[in-house]
Amino acid sequence: MNAKPVSTPKKTGKKGFETEEIVRSYFLGAGFFVVRGVKLRHAGDELTDIDLWLYERSATLARRRIIIDIKDNAQPKAAERLFFVKGLAELIQVEATGIATSDTRRSLRELARKHNVLWIDNADLQRLKSSERLTASSRITDEELNDLISKIDTSRASKNVRDAFSSVKSAVADRFGPSCANTALDGTLYFARMSVGSHPGSLAAQVFTRLTYFCSAIAAAALDFASGDSALRPHQERIVSLTDAIRFGEDPKGTAEKLKWAEAAIRDFAPNGAGLAEVIRNRFNEALRSVPAESLAEITAKMANSDRLFNAARDLEQAAFAINCPGFDNLTVDAKSFMGAVLDFISIDRVAFVQAWTPPPTPPTAGVALETADPSIAPPEVPTDGRLL
Incomplete structure (x- = not known):
């Protein structure tokens, strides 16, 4: 009698997704703007995925983009990932890179330090996973948002919503700045129209409101990055520069x-x-x-004088992923200011947008204000000596 072959468990990737969410929560709490699951595209082809894409604004002129590669499995191939992420960073011209890996070899940490790569090894990951602040998140995950998008697409027998969402996310990888902002503004127009056209308070209205917030967050972050080139110019020159960027894109x-x-x-x-x-x-x-474009450029220049535009981007991203999706009136002051200017720019009636999605009677405290970093975990240094924690 032949013995039955032993079946191996099907790999779901759930562990890796959970790790990506925890690491994202950590960087969000540390003050970064974070996008997860960015697809790098060229000529319509998907080339690779960027697990985490980070944007940091630490001062008026200090802006930095960082890509983080995450592999939390039995065979992380950390050395290969290190070489890969360094090459990818050079290709898309970001300022810093990082690796989060289940590998424990000290030699790789030293190699990462030598090449100025942020290194998060298994011991670091375990500390992140043991943080109650990070594991008890008030956010929905990327997978949960994608499930909501799939429900809407299925009801419409298309993949238009998923494709539009992916297009905006992918724009941060190699076109961050004016071109990315224009792509995000197009996405905001598309999703805001869909929200206004949905039955008020319906699942569709909620999902489209989330995606409107997300696209506006990308636009705010991209315009904040673009404003760095003219940060020291006179106010009127800054407005002209941002107006041209909104009208023409990357190269007026x-x-x-x-x-x-x-x-x-x-x-x-x-x-x-x-x-x-x-x-x-x-x-x-x-x-x-x-x-x-002048009106949007005016408020963009005003908010970018300080960190208000960057804060608006973070607040809108948080609202897009909040378990209890806030309505427009429940957004933070900075988020509402920028969101209102964007709605005016794309000719979407504010009242109609507000009426499309009103949160349940329970006050939507989760997600309106950003979570703060767990004080028991040190903030990241990107990338100085190759260590994170």
């Missing part, structure tokens, strides 16, 4: 040059080219002037 001068080239080509090769080129130029300039 490059866009203008492309338009001049297209105008010259039409003038030289199209019938009645000179007249047609002039009409197109005038129509394009009219369309640009109709974009109310």
Whole structure:
């Protein structure tokens, strides 16, 4: 009689997801803006995932992006991940990198220190996992949000919501700044319209409100990063710079040059080219002037003078993932100020947006104010001597 083969448990990846959530909670409590599960894309293809993408603003001119690779399993292949994340950081041009691994070898910590990589080993991970503050979170996880999105997509027999959400997340990887902000503003418009068009108080209204908050959070963080280039300029110059960034994206001068080239080509090769080129130029300039970018640039410049814009990004991200999703009126002052300016910019009626999602009668304290770091765990130093804790 043949013995039955021993079946191996199916790998679900649940342990890794839980570790990613705990590490994310830690960095959120330490004052970072964090996005989890960012897909790096090129020409429509998904190349790799970034487990955690962090943005830090520590002073008026000090801004930093950090990517963290997390592997919490029996065979973490930590050395390979170290080489991988260093190469990825160079490719997408972020300022710092880190590894969170179940590996325990001291030699790898020393190697990480030598190459200026933040190192979180198994002992560090166990301390994070034992923190009640981190494990008893008032947030929903990425997986739970994705489940909510799947329910909405299934009801609509499409994957449009998932794809729009992923597109905004992926923009932080290699286009963080004006281009990322524009992508996020497009996402905010899409999800805010869907929220207003949903039955008030429904699951769809809640999910679309969460996604509206999330996209606005990305836009706030990206504009805060973009404002660093003009932080020391006179106020009016800063507004002009941010207005151009909102209208044109990453390279206003490059866009203008492309338009001049297209105008010259039409003038030289199209019938009645000179007249047609002039009409197109005038129509394009009219369309640009109709974009109310000045108002959004004004409040962005004002909030970016201090850390208010960065705080708005963190508060909106927290609201997007709060177990009890807050309504617009329950947002923090900074989040409401920026969110209101964005709604005006994308021509979404504030009252209609407020009425789309009203939280349950229980006060939505969870998620409106950001959680603070567990005082028993030291704040991160990214990356100085390669150690975290």
